[in-house]
Amino acid sequence: MDINGKVVLVTGASSGIGAATARAAAAAGAKVVLVARREDRITALAGELGDVAIAVRADVTDAAQVRHAVDTAVEAFGGIDVLINNAGQAMTGAIADVDVEDFRAIVDLNMVAPLIVMQASIPVLREQGESAIVNVSSGVTLMAVPGSATYSSSKSGLNQLSAVARNELKDDGITVSTIYPFVTDTELYENMRGAAPHEESSGWRPTPHTAEHVAEGILALITSGDAELSLLPAEWDH
Numbered sequence: 627m628d629i630n631g632k633v634v635l636v637t638g639a640s641s642g643i644g645a646a647t648a649r650a651a652a653a654a655g656a657k658v659v660l661v662a663r664r665e666d667r668i669t670a671l672a673g674e675l676g677d678v679a680i681a682v683r684a685d686v687t688d689a690a691q692v693r694h695a696v697d698t699a700v701e702a703f704g705g706i707d708v709l710i711n712n713a714g715q716a717m718t719g720a721i722a723d724v725d726v727e728d729f730r731a732i733v734d735l736n737m738v739a740p741l742i743v744m745q746a747s748i749p750v751l752r753e754q755g756e757s758a759i760v761n762v763s764s765g766v767t768l769m770a771v772p773g774s775a776t777y778s779s780s781k782s783g784l785n786q787l788s789a790v791a792r793n794e795l796k797d798d799g800i801t802v803s804t805i806y807p808f809v810t811d812t813e814l815y816e817n818m819r820g821a822a823p824h825e826e827s828s829g830w831r832p833t834p835h836t837a838e839h840v841a842e843g844i845l846a847l848i849t850s851g852d853a854e855l856s857l858l859p860a861e862w863d864h
Contacts, residue, residue: 627758627801627848630655633703635696637686637743638713640667643762643807646837647710647844652678654845659699659706661686662713686713686739689746696746707754708848709747711740712762714781718773729776736780741787751800758801758848761788762840765806765858792853803847806856809834 634651638644640662648658652675660668660681668681682698684691699706714736717728740761751757764781766774785804792802835857843855 627708627756627851629708629845629848631657632707633657633659633699633705634708634710635659635661635699635706635747636710636712637661637739638762639671639681640664643837643840643844644710644712645671646841647712648675648679650838650841650845651708656708657703659695659703661695686743687734689742692742692746696750700750705754706747706750707757709743709751709757709759710762710844711743711759711784713739714762717776719776720773721775724776729779732776733780733783736777737783737787740784744791748795748798748800752798754799756799758803758851759788759791759795760803760805760844760847761785762844763788763804763806765808765856768806768856768858789853801851803852804854805840805843805847806854806858807835807840807843808857808859 629651634656636644636648636651636658639648639660644662648660648671651658656678658675658679660672660679661684662668663683663685665681665683668683672679672681680698680702682695684695686692696706715732717732744759747759751759761784763784764778766778767782767785771778788802788804795802840857843857847855
């Protein structure tokens with residue numbers, strides 16, 4: 627799909643991968659719908675991007691707020707052609723010690739919320755004839771890093787959700803893809819639950835890549851329609 631002239635809804639658009647993807651999509655000629663809880667951030671980004679962007683505050687774990695965001699996109703731009711499910715939160719901690727309520731909260735945001743957003747968007751995407759969903763997972767789901775069980779479990783669930791959705795929605799003209807970023811230089815790690823993993827115990831010594839690099843990958847997936855794209859460096863991609 628060529629996103630020039632298309633409408634792209636991005637969750638978690640207030641910073642990091644979401645903001646970078648919104649900028650890249652706008653630069654490619656798309657209209658963008660910025661969805662996040664931090665209204666000041668997305669309002670500022672919409673102002674930066676101009677008339678091709680609108681900001682809609684929403685908590686993606688709340689179905690009513692998500693429906694409002696989708697309705698607002700339709701009212702403003704006439705529909706949605708591409709959904710980027712990017713909102714999420716990281717968490718570290720040993721399996722033996724993880725707080726169950728924290729685990730539930732991470733699963734709710736990283737796996738249940740993308741389902742909520744897809745369910746709200748699918749009826750609109752079906753009307754477009756050709757449309758796309760890109761779910762932002764994590765390269766850690768392709769590994770077994772000590773301390774990552776909560777985050778990687780939630781994102782692994784998203785991987786399977788994406789794979790099944792790809793098969794279920796293909797006859798509706800909706801292409802579902804999954805991207806697996808490696809460690810990315812964003813606020814995700816500043817805002818994670820739990821403590822950062824200890825390099826000496828986990829062997830976790832990655833060099834992060836940029837949010838813009840991930841955004842390029844997301845746009846490439848939209849263009850190609852491929853099922854998935856891993857951004858893991860060769861030495862980590864087992």
